[in-house]
Amino acid sequence: MRTRRTLMTALAVTLTTFGTAHAQADLEALVEMAPYRGYLAAHAGLQDPPPLLGGPVTVEISQDGGGVFVGLPDERELDPDVFGTPEMPRAFAGTPGINGVPPPARGIEGGRYTEMKTKSPFGDAHVTMGGASLSIDAVDATAVDGANSDDRVSFQATWEDDAGNAYAVRCCEMLATRGVEFPTFGGVVTNHVLHGSTRIGTALMPTEYVYFAFWGMGEVLKNGEVVAAPRLVHGMLTEYVRAEGYSLASDREVTPNRTHFHLMVPPMRPDMEAGRFVHEDVPTGFTLPNGMELPFWHVMFENLDVRATRGGGTAGR
Amino acid sequence: MSRRGAIARAAAGVVATLAAAVALTASDGGPSVEPGALVTMVGVEFQPDSVVIHAGETLEWRNDSKLTHTVTADPEKAAVSEHVRLPEGAETFDSGNLAPDESYRREFAVPGVYEYFCIPHEAAGMVGKIVVKPAK
Known part of the structure; x- marks a missing residue:
């Protein structure tokens, strides 16, 4: 039971932490307080969202061979620049883990937050795997969230474990044209700051400049067989957010003049009608040293070939 | 200069040239040294x-x-x-x-x-x- 709990997402653990019906109500209130609710409400029904200023940006990213870093469940050190202090907390609202971190889920020592009490996909623990490849062909054409989008993503990533098992993620026949608790800019966004203090995406990742990002529904494969679909897939090319020993950087440790690509298949699925995320492990098929199955994919590619052009199409609609 | 001495010096020159080539190869990533x-x-x-x-x-x-x-x-x-x-x-x-x-x-x-x-x-x-x- 304890082992199982350590691998549950922040949401489930926070429910455990809160425990009572009263606490459950508090959690629901926290989810309802996701900071972009009003913004999303203004855009959700937009049938003809405006185009990107200056015209569409076409992005191609690839990695041919080499390895990847695969994130493992770990406790995340809580950056005061993002999470504030026990007296003045920040970044607590929204579905825990994929958005904010509720104060009861935060460790405190000496009047400061220490780390999240439970494990999440966002920490220092990792393994490396070989046999990697990455291929992305995408267009950022639509500026804002809406019911429709001209954005497009063709994504495929593969890697292999030491036992020779091949893992892959493909995306996106369907893009997240609008976000659930934070905006997705039509499904693709370029040249924007995300995560951390922006509250766009989990605050457990540092505040980072993102050259390209997407959110869509895709499929997860093991040895050529689809093991989960449709699953929320998020990818982004960012400035470098790992520090000494490949620890996940705090905001002050970000390296602006290096890049890497992150793939995330979270243990959550979006509930569009309820406007929140719901816990659901990803059956990755990769076994952790403790015998449990890794319940998400968080994979970093760092030997990249990146090409992009802007304004290749019409700017107006 | 004896013929043997000339050959020896010539051989030494070849060895030195080879050594230089080996060093060059090595500095370029070759497997020679x-x-x-x-x-x-x-x-x-x-x-x-x-x-x-x-x-x-x-x-x-x-x-x-x-x-x-x-x-x-x-x-x-x-x-x-x-x-x-x-x-x-x-x-x-x-x-x-x-x-x-x-x-x-x-x-x-x-x-x-x-x-x-x-x-x-x-x-x-x-x-x-x-x-x-x-x-x-």
């Missing part, structure tokens, strides 16, 4: 991260990880300029991408302290140091 020391690339670390050799010796780096790495001492390619240090008169160097199991060798002629890094993993702390002492 025994290295003075071996540095392995494991995860995001050079192991050992600091080595001592003598001028004229060759250092070998071997990528024992699953990742692609570089061995780079070029300030123009560094995210943090302090990660590169070269003695006066020494040239910059860059192995280019080293896939898993690939190696890179370089001969060090100029004594002094060198500091270098891996381009993709510099920010993750993958940096190393070479102390080149005067030739034995």
Whole structure:
């Protein structure tokens, strides 16, 4: 039971932490307080969202061979620049883990937050795997969230474990044209700051400049067989957010003049009608040293070939 | 000059030429000479991260990880300029991408302290140091 709990997402653990019906109500209130609710409400029904200023940006990213870093469940050190202090907390609202971190889920020592009490996909623990490849062909054409989008993503990533098992993620026949608790800019966004203090995406990742990002529904494969679909897939090319020993950087440790690509298949699925995320492990098929199955994919590619052009199409609609 | 002596000198010249060629090959990454020391690339670390050799010796780096790495001492390619240090008169160097199991060798002629890094993993702390002492 304890082992199982350590691998549950922040949401489930926070429910455990809160425990009572009263606490459950508090959690629901926290989810309802996701900071972009009003913004999303203004855009959700937009049938003809405006185009990107200056015209569409076409992005191609690839990695041919080499390895990847695969994130493992770990406790995340809580950056005061993002999470504030026990007296003045920040970044607590929204579905825990994929958005904010509720104060009861935060460790405190000496009047400061220490780390999240439970494990999440966002920490220092990792393994490396070989046999990697990455291929992305995408267009950022639509500026804002809406019911429709001209954005497009063709994504495929593969890697292999030491036992020779091949893992892959493909995306996106369907893009997240609008976000659930934070905006997705039509499904693709370029040249924007995300995560951390922006509250766009989990605050457990540092505040980072993102050259390209997407959110869509895709499929997860093991040895050529689809093991989960449709699953929320998020990818982004960012400035470098790992520090000494490949620890996940705090905001002050970000390296602006290096890049890497992150793939995330979270243990959550979006509930569009309820406007929140719901816990659901990803059956990755990769076994952790403790015998449990890794319940998400968080994979970093760092030997990249990146090409992009802007304004290749019409700017107006 | 005796014929034997001329042949000996000619042979010595050939040997010297071959040695120079070998040294050149070695500095370009060839496998022709025994290295003075071996540095392995494991995860995001050079192991050992600091080595001592003598001028004229060759250092070998071997990528024992699953990742692609570089061995780079070029300030123009560094995210943090302090990660590169070269003695006066020494040239910059860059192995280019080293896939898993690939190696890179370089001969060090100029004594002094060198500091270098891996381009993709510099920010993750993958940096190393070479102390080149005067030739034995």
